Amino acid sequence: MKLRLPSSTHNWISLSGAVLAIVSFSMIVFLFFVGFFLHQQNTYLGLIIYIILPVFLIIGLLLIPIGMFWKKKKSGEFISEEDKFNWPSIDLNDKKHRNAFMIFTIGSSIFLFASAIGSYEAFNFTESVTFCGTLCHTVMKPEYTAYQHSPHARVACVECHVGSGADWYVRSKLAGLHQVYAVITNDFDRPIPTPIRNLRPARETCEECHWPEKFYSRTLITEKHFIPDSANTEWDIQLIMKIGPSHRASSFTEGIHWHINPDVKIEYISTDSRRQVIPWIKYTNLKTGKAKIFEDSENPITKEQKDSLQSRTMDCMDCHNRPSHNYKPPTFFVNNAIENNKIPKELPFIKSVAMNACDNNLSTTDSAMAFISKTISDYYKEELPEVYSSKKNLIDKAITGLQEEYKLNIFPEMKVRWDAYPNNIGHIEFMGCFRCHDGNHETEDGNVIPNDCSTCHTIIAQGNPGNMEYDSEEKPLEFRHPDPDDDSNEEWKDAMCVECHTGLTP
Template identity: 55%
Template sequence: MKKFKLPQSYYNWTSIIGTTIALVSLFMIVFLFVISILFGAGTSSYMGLVTWIVLPVFLVLGLIIIPIGMLVKRRKDKRQHVVYEKTWPKIDLNDVRTRNATMIFGIGTVFFLLLSSVGSYEAFHYTESVEFCGTVCHKVMKPEYVAYQNSPHAKVACVECHVGSGANWYVRSKLSGLYQVYAVLAKVYPKPIPTPVSNLRPARETCEECHWPEKFYSRQLVVEKHYLADEENTEWDISLQMKTGPTYSALGLQEGIHWHINPNVKVEYIATDTVRQNLPWVRFTNLKTGEVKVFEDEENKLTEEQIAAAEIREMDCMDCHNRPSHDYRPPMRFINDAITAGNISKEIPEIKMKAMEILGIDFPTTDSAMAYIEQELNEYYSSNYEEFYSQHPDLISAAITNIQNEFKKNIFPEMKVRWNAYHNNIGHMEFNGCFRCHNDKHKSERGEVITRNCNLCHSIVAQGVPDTLQVGSIYDELEFVHPNDPYGDWKEYLCVECHSDLY
């Protein structure tokens, strides 16, 4: 058999190294691809990064080095007067060397094109995957990723909300992504990561791809158990009928909370801050009748010029549901739920108060929090409730584990993320939320206000301690009773005025 020959200029170290790099990368891409098919989803999140982004870069690099080596060699040979037949390669397929080179080049090109089409398809998918968004920048995205996994959207890809469909938004997101990669590598990102709320794609093109406004949601019963901060962890129940939809289904979006997204209704507002918490100017337009009402905050009125210069935003899903998938819950709520679920025993005296006290501390790291939770609870109960502690070591240790677990789902000291790092606009207890507009202070010219009437959005159907539960019905709503507040002090303030620093 004749020796396999290539053009003279190929025989130089640079080109040979280039070939080796290209071949090894190619082999590894194929190898990892086969592995990922064989072992499927169980493989590491970095594998996609390596297979479809890092290795192809090396492959291309190797391929670029080969002709460079050949060029350099030709120049050098020329200086040393090594005789080449012609300056340009002659494509004469009868010549073995040329034939081999052409064949390799031809087959190589076809193969490379095939591979790069598979590769770019895979790279596209990979950069759109939840694992890429959520875990590659591990530490940075951890809070969002963990909260997301515990949310109703755990199976909706990050990009469905953050990018949406269409090449335009894909390119935009990848361009800003490049800066983000730089920010992570250079460690110049802010903590916590600011909300992208003003850059998010409109809900119409993301949320509404899955939940369209005409889709009807009926009223919903919310039944919650609260536990007060006393020795017995006194249970306090609240059941509310959320008026998401109308009284009678036939009325559709004509009334109730989702009235705001009725296609015939347009609610617009002006925000005077970037996180949209101060909304001094609100305009409602009935698109069917043409009726218009402008509500202005009496205490914070904008001037004509300010209104003319401001951006007017139309309200959409995101103005209420701004944390549909990254909801860092306040300790008051997750501890209540852990007690209700039986993960933390209600029998442990003062456990609600103690847990809230510990979770209110600003820990520097997750590890220091884990250690403190364990040490503090053991110390507190062994010295203050000695008998209980010695009789129920299992309850105390279960409480410790569960408080630690809840901490890890909701609080992320490394990224300075906890419930109050971001506003959640759905209710009105920890943040003003609905009360940004519904505060009885936004007045129209005719003197109407956007009301804070406690029965507008929900009706309370049961409340109080279980033994003496006050019960109403869906037709006959109860007046709110605040726990431990015999004089009705809560009426004098907004809920946030006390509740935003209770936790």
């Protein structure tokens, strides 16, 4: 049986268009079922099914009328110039026209139905964690790895980076096109600069799940440290974080989350691009309308800066800027690895040696791995040969343990490590809370932003297990700087914690 169609369809362009469309469509259907039945969540499969093949399908479909138009033009079927712009006349009594019409209507219905499913799937696919996290593998590796080990590992990237609503979806995909171009042309910054200027406000993302009125009371945290001495002496600190007040009934009028109390508005001006230097802060009590302005008395803001720089209203992100990509400093991850026995505590000086092994600025993960292995074995070979010969298996375990931790936190290819992204919670490796709470920010009448050690937390236990000091929240302990040999070391009082604690030094 020969299918008779209008003569204008008999041309190479329309024919190749039709073949292209049919082949792409069959491949889409085939791959869709492959993915569906194999339960494969493969980024590249998704990319082919939902983005690349549909492009070919549409090009193919467009080629059919283009070919017909070209053929008609070439064969002189247009009687006059205006004829070109007239709609084609369709005569359903003509078998050829009828066939063409049937193919067009049935084809379009299938196409529309398939594209409805397809666009829904394409939407889900481009919003998936696999798409965001693995498509540009090397580029997103640091973010994706840290994310998988964060409390938000089950929260999709888009919940924080895009949020709900069509306008942010379109905005993020347009920005995404630019990023794809940057990756293809290899023209992007390493590390990716933050703060992300066009990040959707926390109000519309974080607050979908943790809203400011949700009350958090005080919580207890325990930090375990290992001092860089020969015994890797353990030193624990327990603090009660005053996130909210101690009593549930009092709501959140005081404590750390006071800053996000709906009656409180805090605006600030920072003089650097990473929002680390904050010389000017304005606190407005929205209930009474009263405002206070605090200025840094040590490094005051200049008049030009005050006039030219924009102020920012404080939100969750000014403290929790690393909720899901927290690259931990070596001090922290070495302590963790010792605590989890990935690095054996029995090895003398292992804390200190492990920190030295992380002190490198090598440009690839492989060379960093080799450096770690060499630094640790050389140390024991040269300094402690008897340990080297009797505890070789522990040394190997320490090397593997450190290498694993390193790979979760430091990404030389993207120049990503803890110091590339200051973490604003705390005050030991980064200024964090002390950007404002350093004791130098005051109002004209001498009202200072508090920096007493018990403003934000109370220390209720500290010391070496077995020889701990304890007290209660009402009678907090005075901080004792970890030093098992010297109870009265007060050197820490003369400087900011960040001046000695870089993340690499203990």
